[in-house]
Amino acid sequence: MKVQCVICDGQSQLDDDLPLAKKLRNRPIHTYMCHDCYERIKIKTEARLASGNFHLYQYDTKNNEF
Known part of the structure; x- marks a missing residue:
């Protein structure tokens, strides 16, 4: 199956x-991201978390609030 990365437009x-x-065949809303882009986003997200300036908002399912 030929796929294209949504960020760098590289084909794999x-x-x-x-x-x-x-998953990509049966659910068209799912998108493909190549390994290089995935790793780059992962490293940058971890750096933002470590800096302390990044606040992750999570949904509270018990109280239906953010």
């Missing part, structure tokens, strides 16, 4: 038997 080839390929 996925094996048709992979769970990710099945």
